[in-house]
Amino acid sequence: MSAAYRDAGSFRDPSGSVSVVNGHVYRTVMPAAAADHDSVRRTGILEELAGRGWVIEERRVDKAAAGSAGGPASYVVEHPKLAFISYPYEWCFHALKDAALLHLDVHLHCLDRGITLCDASAYNIQFQGPSPVFIDTLSFRPYRDGEIWVGHRQFCDQFVNPLLLRALLGIPHNAWYRGSIEGIPVQHLANALPFRSKLSWNAMKHVVLQAAFERLSTKRRVPGAMKEIRLPRSSFRAMLTGLRSWLDSLQTPNGEETVWRRYAEDNSYRDEEAQKKAQFVSAFAGATRPALLWDLGCNTAEYSKVALRAGAALAIGFDFDACAIERAYAMARAQSLNLLPLNVDITNPSPSQGWAQHERKGLSERGPADALLALALVHHLAIAKNVPLSYVVDWLVGLARSGVIEFVQKDDPMVRELLRFREDIFPDYSEENFKHALSARARIHKVERISATGRTLYWFERT
Amino acid sequence: MPAYAYLDPATGSVLLQGLLAGIAGLMVVLRLYWGQVKAFFRRLRGQTELPAEEPKVADRAISEQTRQ
Numbered sequence: 210m211s212a213a214y215r216d217a218g219s220f221r222d223p224s225g226s227v228s229v230v231n232g233h234v235y236r237t238v239m240p241a242a243a244a245d246h247d248s249v250r251r252t253g254i255l256e257e258l259a260g261r262g263w264v265i266e267e268r269r270v271d272k273a274a275a276g277s278a279g280g281p282a283s284y285v286v287e288h289p290k291l292a293f294i295s296y297p298y299e300w301c302f303h304a305l306k307d308a309a310l311l312h313l314d315v316h317l318h319c320l321d322r323g324i325t326l327c328d329a330s331a332y333n334i335q336f337q338g339p340s341p342v343f344i345d346t347l348s349f350r351p352y353r354d355g356e357i358w359v360g361h362r363q364f365c366d367q368f369v370n371p372l373l374l375r376a377l378l379g380i381p382h383n384a385w386y387r388g389s390i391e392g393i394p395v396q397h398l399a400n401a402l403p404f405r406s407k408l409s410w411n412a413m414k415h416v417v418l419q420a421a422f423e424r425l426s427t428k429r430r431v432p433g434a435m436k437e438i439r440l441p442r443s444s445f446r447a448m449l450t451g452l453r454s455w456l457d458s459l460q461t462p463n464g465e466e467t468v469w470r471r472y473a474e475d476n477s478y479r480d481e482e483a484q485k486k487a488q489f490v491s492a493f494a495g496a497t498r499p500a501l502l503w504d505l506g507c508n509t510a511e512y513s514k515v516a517l518r519a520g521a522a523l524a525i526g527f528d529f530d531a532c533a534i535e536r537a538y539a540m541a542r543a544q545s546l547n548l549l550p551l552n553v554d555i556t557n558p559s560p561s562q563g564w565a566q567h568e569r570k571g572l573s574e575r576g577p578a579d580a581l582l583a584l585a586l587v588h589h590l591a592i593a594k595n596v597p598l599s600y601v602v603d604w605l606v607g608l609a610r611s612g613v614i615e616f617v618q619k620d621d622p623m624v625r626e627l628l629r630f631r632e633d634i635f636p637d638y639s640e641e642n643f644k645h646a647l648s649a650r651a652r653i654h655k656v657e658r659i660s661a662t663g664r665t666l667y668w669f670e671r672t
Numbered sequence: 673m674p675a676y677a678y679l680d681p682a683t684g685s686v687l688l689q690g691l692l693a694g695i696a697g698l699m700v701v702l703r704l705y706w707g708q709v710k711a712f713f714r715r716l717r718g719q720t721e722l723p724a725e726e727p728k729v730a731d732r733a734i735s736e737q738t739r740q
Contacts, residue, residue, distance in 0.1 A: 357685075357686060357689045358685075358689065361685045361688075361689065362682035362684065362685035365685070395684065414688065414692070415688075418688050418691070419684040419685055419688045420684060421684075422683065422684040422685075422687035422688055422691075423682065423683055423684030424684075425687075426683035426684065426687065431683055431687075435683070435686055435687070435690070438686055438687075438689060438690040438693065439693060440689050440690075440692070440693045441693060441696060441697075443696065444689075444692055444693050444696040447692075447696070448689075448692065
């Protein structure tokens, strides 16, 4: 990638755009938006919200810093660069909920100061560890008396509907959201909701009535007087506070939360194998001190925690098990770990998609990481998913400069479980072949056998 | 103005907000005239129910006296 590029996800808003020049993130403020942005800045609210950690910091810099993008701009601000960008279709339920609550808190705070938000995109929120932060400072503009909440529909599609899908129907939002990146349309959710759920006044308002009005507007000509609709500030505020308390009360079904509470406490490593694994990971993270560590197949992210305590600055966990990711997220919040667990199936990671297939980046485009952990993972890819061993090693080594990969023998009880009902079509799955494939692509720095069944950890450094 | 309008608020959402504003307006009107509304109903009750209630109160007083 060149040293200067315009962020491919930032083009819809004519008020400005984001460019990255030599690793610095700049936001241009175009003449059409300069007066509004200036008046928002003068209130001091951006500094105040940045102080709370709700909104990303910004400081005005020389226009020339943003390179050619700075030319037509009125002025340019710089934001701190985020170590990793994630998307709402990768977040777990509680991460999406925390992002929604942050949006509402920011908006409520602003409205009391005569400022509003011109959109409600979930992509305007990013995570620093497990804490959401609002990143689009051009969304803020002065509130005009009586105006409606223009972002309401977008807020429903991108926050409310995906959360309801899980809370009311038990369906994780991730797959649907990933295929429908502007969110889950209100009409589709209205069709899916059972009758009983529709009886709540909140679901009735934001889902059923909104969908009905939308259907109505496609059948009949909407009167021009619709433009004259005014919403008193008190009603605007009531919409935000009502949504806030409703969303705050939503939970995943089946009482998962009670199970999580245990994870707020420090889990001890029970057996010798887990202890040896933790020591190995700790030595690796202590020596490499990665700024960004990817933990693939992280489960509840216990080894991410070990790596963070040993010197990793930020860990991103990936697992397809929604429940494990919820637990990991709860642990990261409770223990203030710089960890973001994401709901991603690494055999089918997020693709590059959206406009021109660049708007939202695929997982590989967001790498390489400084380091990776692939613990108890290779046999799932090579045996459960039939991926040839050399492909697995190729992919893993391509993702990070160094890492720890665990090899699990074919006669390990877990592998035998995977092969219980199927024919063994994996004659090439052996430690010898694994070692050969790894040493062809990287230098093997350290090897340690950690269990009686022959589970072995490999520390590699890419050559 | 053009800088504000890049997001289409969507018809369903606008109509819903119109309805919510209407409900809020109705509540305000109701609250403003609440005193008069209450007085109206009190008058209504006063005309139709008061004569029927009086003997009941008297009956209760009598029965209480007899119990003592």
